[in-house]
Structure formats: C-alpha cells, structure tokens
Amino acid sequence: MKHLKSLFAVLLAAFLSACGGSVQKTDTTQHTALQVPSFSADSAYAYVAEQVAFGPRVPNTPEHDACAAYLSSSLERMGAKVVCQEASLTAFDGSVLRATNIIGSFSPEKQRRILLCAHWDSRPFSDTEADPALWNTPIDGANDGASGVGVLLEIARLIPGMNLNVGVDIIFFDAEDYGTPEFYQGPQGQDTWCLGSQHWAKTPHVPNYKAEYGILLDMVGAPDALFTYEHFSYQYGAHLLEKVWKTARDLGYGRWFVPTKTYPITDDHYYINTVAKIPCIDIIHHNPHTAHGFGSFWHTQADNITGINKATLAAVGNTLLHVLAGE
DSSP: OOSOHHHHHHHHHHHHHHHOOOOOOOOEEEETTEEEEOOOHHHHHHHHHHHHHTOOOOTTSHHHHHHHHHHHHHHHHTTOEEEEEEEEEEOTTSOEEEEEEEEEEESTTOSSEEEEEEEOOOOSOOTTOSSGGGTTOOOOOIIIIIIHHHHHHHHHHHGGGTOOSSEEEEEEEOSSSOOOOTTOOSOOOSOOSOHHHHHHHHSOSSTTOOOSEEEEEESOOOTTOOEEEEHHHHHHHHHHHHHHHHHHHHTTOTTTEEEEEEOOOOSHHHHHHHTSOOOEEEEEBOOTTSSSSSOTTTTSTTOSGGGOOHHHHHHHHHHHHHHHHTO
C-alpha cells in the first residue's frame, strides 16, 4: 500500500497523457444570497491519504513520479485543462531535481482569473528531529504539502458545478520543500526553498499570465491549526487577507482564522508576489509556542496521516468556496 507499485505503470501512463469524468452532484447550502456547494471533508481527507500512500513525494524518486501522475489525471478527470510544467531545478547542494508544476485551469477562456495553489512535494529530510539518525529520512508530508493539495482537489471536484464568474487556476508547485537542511555544513545559498514556484513565477504556464489574486495553502490539516496574518500576505494583499478571514469568521471558523499579524515566512506566495507580481496570501499553520513557529510535527516523522483533522480541512475548504462564489 505504501508505494502502490501495482498502480505505478497505469498512473505514469495517465500522467504522460494528461500533460500533453464525471463530476459528482453535491448538496448545496445557502450563505447570504449565494448557492455554494457543500465541501466534503471526507473527500478532502481521502485525497490527502491517497497522496501519502505513495510514500514521500521527493523529486527524482518513483513515488514522486507516481503521485504526479495521480494529481494530473485527477485534475483532468475533474474537467480542468491540465499543463505539466517540467523543469530541471538546482537544489541547495548542486543536485539537479526533475520537477513538475501541475496546473489545472477551469474556464481557461475567461479573462478574470483566480489562482489557488499548494505544494505537492514532501521534505526529503527530518531535520527538526531530536535524533540525528533520522535527519536524512524523508517525511510523509501529510500536513506539509498533502493537506493543501487535498483541499484543492475537493474544490476542483466542485468547481464545474458552480457556474463561477471567474476562471480558476489550481497549481500544485513542486520542489518547495527541498531547501537547505538544518544540519547542512556546505555553502549557504539563497532562495533554496520554493524552487517550483520560483520557476513558474519567472516562466508561467501561459505567457504574461495574470490573476486578480492568489491564495496559497500550506499545512492546513492539523486539529490545532492557527491561521494568522502572515507578514508578506499582509504586505502584498491586506484587503484580500481581511476578506478571507472575515468570510471564515462569518462561517463560524474563527477558532482557526485569527486576525493577528505574525512574522514573514518564505513560502511559494513570496515569489508569486515579488516575481509574478500577483497579490497572493498564505493560509499557513502558525504555532507561537514552538521554536520554528510551526506545528510540532514540522519536518519530523510525525507529519503523517494521523495528524490530519477533517474539521480543519472543512474550515479551509468551505471558506475558499465562499470566497470564490463571492466573485
């Protein structure tokens, strides 16, 4: 089950095809004057579990290739026009990573566009573990990567039935989590994180691509998740940040979405803001009680499927659906 070797050939074929189904009907609920489909936390959780079942999604591994096939074929089945942006990216230690940004576009003919994104790769190191013997062990990345992708896959399943006034581009960025590990003794370079989004921001899948705004999801599955006003998000998209957090509070999700300003985080949204010049905010887990500011699971073997909470997935997913419907 861990590596799903029996499905690898089928998924790889689907991946190659998608790069070159039907949508289930959902119940709807009334929010203000809008009809918004019901976000299924069970479905989002299943998408997270399916990613984790491949094993760590580290570039240059069969597990990574198999999951790329799964993600691209899933978006295509949900009705998106899929582009797989492949690139050879240089890691902190000079190694070359075979990376793939996976883009699913809904209503690509519409000029008004909204960008939703998350990273789909997982960390090749457990560099915040207390035991040095574990530092070179890759993580499952259930929360750090898979949770955001799971939420966006459920949203992708629902978008075709929403009759939105805007087009939506869902991007799964690769090689976000291959940054310099804590224990590395070699030369310390800059911009070693978020390699996939850096590449996309410089060379987007559509020439001169523009979106009205972007929303990044990162670590959105923990039961104790706290989402705050991250510094870069507020600097480049304060109005959007306030709108999303107000939407969450109006829906009853105030325990997760807290309007408190916190420190800057180098994440994919930073390069979307500074290079692609698209205002983008980051919904990311913040824990002020840890040394690194993230959950205790961060970059450890504890980042596995047991740490994923359906209520948190639902809070994030329902909030995004209502924001989209409001457009």
